[in-house]
Amino acid sequence: MICDHLSRLLALHVIFCAMGKASIDQGARNHGKKVSILLREEPENPKCFAQSRKDFTCFWEEDEELSGSLDQYSFTYTYQNENSSRCPLKMLPAAGGKRLFFCHLNQTQMFVQTDIEVHREGRLIHNRSLLIELVFILDPPANVTVSRTAQPLQLNLSWVPPALKYMDDSMIYEVIYTTVGSNVGQVEVVAASSELILRGLQPGQMYKMRVRVKLDGISYNGYWSAWSDPVFMETVPAELDLLIMSLTLIISFILVVLSLTMLLSHRRFVVKKVWPTIPTPDSKFKGLFSVYGGDFQEWLGQTNRGIRLTPAFFYSEECPSPLEVLSELSPRPSLPFPPLPPKAFRALPSVRKEDDDVKTEPEDRELMDRGDPVLSEQRTATPHNLWLIDRIRALNQSQVPCSQSYLLESQDTYVTLSGKNQNIDELDDVLEETLPLEVLFASRKTASYESHSDLGSVPQSSNSSRLSSQSSFEYPNHAWMTKGPGYTYMAVADSGISMDYSTMSRVEDFGKAVIYSNDYKNEIPAFRSPFLPSHHHIDDDG
């Protein structure tokens, strides 16, 4: 019997000791948190805080190496209109090689000015004046609990305020709640109340909530306490409302039907906007795609006759540029530059004499493969050709005769130039379209010319003189035909280099270049000026 009582007493003693130890440990932890908060929040020294109506603590921090012994320091405090009092100090080690000096009072006076001084060996090191009721730091709210309410997206959070008489209605609380895993939290502040309903929460989410307390600053003031231990609660998942779901489906169905109706009624417009028709030039070029499959060269070859027969192209006041196909001949070994073949010279008088026969076409590409294109041309002369011949005669009479003509290497590029004084803008434009093989030069007094071995249309200028040229590059295997007295011939190297001509330099070039005379002699005159086709470049700047 006695043993039972003793055992019970012993068990109770152990329990109370454990509880006391736990409370002491909890108190120590809270105290440590407050010191940390003050070290962070309060810049002045000493740092003082009140925990209750009677508890008051001041402390300061010093480096261990610079601090002295405890007896070197003195802490005094003086209430208004009263004598000063001394506070016994304690020293505790801190992290980072620091020391903390504490002054703790169990009896305080509030609502009165208090002066605090710290001396070290008679020398004032810290001085401060404060009111104790304005430096409260409380313990965090205890017994924080959370529960669900009747509303699905609300939670009821409640806590127990610190047990401080006369100060319950002066406390304000800050609640922070966030979903688990999120770093962004929402804050709510509530005054003089120990519970809060959290609204507008997300369904089916786990929430984490914490609370801290502070005095409101009217009669009492201080620092925010440490956060309470977190509590967790999951909100109710969202419930499917059949009515809302059905209405949503019906509205969606109606919208889809309306959209389809709109699309079907305006499908043409939509198709036109989404897939616009790509314009094709087929209408402008009859038969280009349907007959020739897009082969522009073949189409052009077939349509050249039609264009050739169009009077508007040629029956104009301005003289067209006559084109003669010149055959390429092999050079004589005795001459540095072999003369032209006799056929070429024989062709010239025939061209001159037969007015009605020969009619050279500027775009005469089809004569490339013929051995005697001029004679062939004579056989197939048309009225249009006769007109051209007349023009050639007129030109020959007014032009400086060519000095000589030469037979050049088959691999050389021959450029024939004919000079005319006329405005040929329109004709140039037309001819450019229909004469892909002829390079038309517009000679200007100050203009520059370009000659390309790969012929293309060249920008023309509507000025006085005009030069037409043709390159033998397109006739690698055929004779190069002289054009007559109206032409100056110049052989240039086919190096693929574009050359610029100017009027002034043109004169020089004429002096330098090979000039084919139009003497209609059977003999091919000797080459007058040295000319090396492979090295000669006429490069003039305009």
Add this chain to the structure above:
Amino acid sequence: MEWTRPGLSSPLRPICDLRVLDHFIKEARDAEVAMKSCREGCSLSESVSVPQTTVDFDVWEEKNGLDQAHEVQSGLCLLQQALGLLKTSVTNTALHSHLDNCIRNLLSINAVLRSLNIQEYTPPASAAELEGTWRVSSATDLLQVHVNFLRGKVRLLLMDAQACQQDVS
């Protein structure tokens, strides 16, 4: 004229909401701040007696309610006199409005005490001079005492008023 008989005075409804006092405290603090920033025309002509504001909770709780009420009422009376004297000394018009508010609030506090069934008390002049008083000679010290007195003893008295305790229960 018969229906103009004097009737029984109905008891005042107790004013237990401390937000009223908090409002007075805020205005007193505004006056203190304004006085601290004043440079000219804001001095006290002579030293005055003011109530002590010190509150030792152990000592306060040992006093009974009546003593607490008398101490508060005496202090309010002294402050009214001191603020009245300060008002005559100050020439700054902005401070005049602050001081008017403070004096009016002190009268309102007396009305709140009456609503709490705390009988009016006028201390004898000699007693107020000897016990529980301080002498201040500057305007800032006077207004600081005024704020601390309202925040301390006056508020504690209103919080512990029996009339308010009966309403809570």
